[in-house]
Amino acid sequence: MATNVHISLKHHSYLREPEQTELGRKIISESIRLIDELGFEDFTFKKLANEIGSTEASVYRYFENKHKLLVYLVSWYWAWLHYSVNFQTQNIADPRKRLSRAIEVITTAGQDDDPMVVHIDERVLHRVIVAESSKVYHTKEVDTENKAGYFLEMKHFCHYLALMVLEINPSFKYPHALMSTVLEAAHQQLYYARHLPSLTDVVANRYEETICFLKQLTFTAVDNKTTYH
Amino acid sequence: MATNVHISLKHHSYLREPEQTELGRKIISESIRLIDELGFEDFTFKKLANEIGSTEASVYRYFENKHKLLVYLVSWYWAWLHYSVNFQTQNIADPRKRLSRAIEVITTAGQDDDPMVVHIDERVLHRVIVAESSKVYHTKEVDTENKAGYFLEMKHFCHYLALMVLEINPSFKYPHALMSTVLEAAHQQLYYARHLPSLTDVVANRYEETICFLKQLTFTAVDNKTTYH
DNA sequence: TTTTTTTGATAGTATTACTATTATACATGA
DNA sequence: TCATGTATAATAGTAATACTATCAAAAAAA
Numbered sequence: 001m002a003t004n005v006h007i008s009l010k011h012h013s014y015l016r017e018p019e020q021t022e023l024g025r026k027i028i029s030e031s032i033r034l035i036d037e038l039g040f041e042d043f044t045f046k047k048l049a050n051e052i053g054s055t056e057a058s059v060y061r062y063f064e065n066k067h068k069l070l071v072y073l074v075s076w077y078w079a080w081l082h083y084s085v086n087f088q089t090q091n092i093a094d095p096r097k098r099l100s101r102a103i104e105v106i107t108t109a110g111q112d113d114d115p116m117v118v119h120i121d122e123r124v125l126h127r128v129i130v131a132e133s134s135k136v137y138h139t140k141e142v143d144t145e146n147k148a149g150y151f152l153e154m155k156h157f158c159h160y161l162a163l164m165v166l167e168i169n170p171s172f173k174y175p176h177a178l179m180s181t182v183l184e185a186a187h188q189q190l191y192y193a194r195h196l197p198s199l200t201d202v203v204a205n206r207y208e209e210t211i212c213f214l215k216q217l218t219f220t221a222v223d224n225k226t227t228y229h
Numbered sequence: 230m231a232t233n234v235h236i237s238l239k240h241h242s243y244l245r246e247p248e249q250t251e252l253g254r255k256i257i258s259e260s261i262r263l264i265d266e267l268g269f270e271d272f273t274f275k276k277l278a279n280e281i282g283s284t285e286a287s288v289y290r291y292f293e294n295k296h297k298l299l300v301y302l303v304s305w306y307w308a309w310l311h312y313s314v315n316f317q318t319q320n321i322a323d324p325r326k327r328l329s330r331a332i333e334v335i336t337t338a339g340q341d342d343d344p345m346v347v348h349i350d351e352r353v354l355h356r357v358i359v360a361e362s363s364k365v366y367h368t369k370e371v372d373t374e375n376k377a378g379y380f381l382e383m384k385h386f387c388h389y390l391a392l393m394v395l396e397i398n399p400s401f402k403y404p405h406a407l408m409s410t411v412l413e414a415a416h417q418q419l420y421y422a423r424h425l426p427s428l429t430d431v432v433a434n435r436y437e438e439t440i441c442f443l444k445q446l447t448f449t450a451v452d453n454k455t456t457y458h
Numbered sequence: 459t460t461t462t463t464t465t466g467a468t469a470g471t472a473t474t475a476c477t478a479t480t481a482t483a484c485a486t487g488a
Numbered sequence: 489t490c491a492t493g494t495a496t497a498a499t500a501g502t503a504a505t506a507c508t509a510t511c512a513a514a515a516a517a518a
């Protein structure tokens with residue numbers, strides 16, 4: 001179908017909205033490709049401008065710097081995943097099954113054959129997010145940027161999942177901690193499987209194993225009645 | 230006591246061993262302080278050299294670049310934590326209690342009043358590791374550096390913990406995945422509590438809460454008998 | 459058509475991430 | 489004692505990065 005859903009963000013890590021213009025959309029789609037190819041450290045606006053046949057100065061009119069572009073991509077990803085999970089679980093009445101399905105969608109995000117948004121390659125974006133997303137909040141500006149709303153999308157999504165947990169077990173003490181751990185782990189385990197396999201037991205590209213591990217982690221914790229000291 | 234244990238690494242992210250000379254030790258201790266103050270992105274060898282009254286060129290004789298210095302610090306941290314956990318659990322016969330104690334040591338690492346190594350402020354190093362450690366393997370060179378042994382210390386420590394898990398439940402399917410998740414989560418939850426509190430339920434500086442969450446996560450998973458689909 | 463907005467072309471600056479060279483200080487050992 | 493080697497400091501220099509500024513041309517909106 002290629003529905004072309006429009007994902008709008010709650011903050012302005014950009015100077016000009018990139019979805020609105022041809023150049024803006026090229027900046028987004030090509031930056032995803034280039035960051036995947038070069039890694040975020042070696043990615044520059046000059047190289048990006050060359051790829052899209054534009055100039056450094058023009059790219060700077062959309063984003064103050066490459067860090068803010070990454071913030072945009074990561075926020076877009078969380079908003080898109082939130083939408084996606086919500087869509088894929090809306091008809092599931094049982095909260096347990098809903099959370100189970102949510103974990104599947106989170107882990108396999110971007111593996112769909114049919115992308116939701118035309119100019120964004122969700123498979124490549126997923127690789128970029130797995131490799132680079134933690135860099136958006138591991139900076140000295142984290143508190144300022146948090147106040148500016150730069151991490152709202154992830155926070156909202158985490159809260160949305162935490163509410164599912166509380167539906168299953170209203171007395172569970174750590175719904176947010178559990179879900180932020182699962183969100184990070186879903187990326188980590190895929191990254192480890194590919195690059196540092198001795199840090200995991202799951203095999204690269206075998207998403208079912210990661211899903212199984214994450215479900216076990218989640219449900220044993222949520223179902224648990226005893227406290228550990 | 231300030232025992233001054235010597236931690237030696239299994240690889241050479243350095244050009245000259247920094248522990249061997251006065252300048253080398255100053256590079257280590259002051260880089261920890263400066264990275265904590267400026268963040269890794271704004272940290273440069275020029276600024277470091279200024280702080281220690283030396284020159285950029287001299288620092289470059291010890292480390293090829295700042296990334297390799299971070300690799301050194303992170304590896305040192307894991308080797309030290311491994312030593313520390315091993316030391317604090319060696320007299321505990323019950324594997325369950327041993328793992329429990331290990332989680333406590335991991336979470337509160339560096340909070341000891343009495344540092345083990347004179348020229349390293351373990352409290353500050355712990356903050357640096359929490360904020361920056363994931364950057365060492367999130368690069369395009371991860372596979373090359375992995376082959377060079379740059380991540381051995383973390384991998385060995387993870388394996389050591391995985392063996393504890395298997396002692397408790399030999400049929401547990403994901404001992405490495407679980408322990409790498411716990412290691413990362415121990416940092417993440419502290420970081421979230423301080424900077425992005427809505428991603429967690431634990432409160433900043435309340436280490437007991439993080440410990441309690443991590444123990445629950447670990448033991449419910451390890452004790453579990455059912456499989457989730 | 460006129461006006462405004464967006465882009466391209468070009469230039470320039472401060473900082474970063476290095477490399478190279480030489481001189482000096484210091485310790486070792488013959 | 490001299491001779492040798494090693495570590496460091498001082499200085500200089502380069503290519504790339506991360507921007508900012510200006511102005512004209514093109515495109516879009518009024």
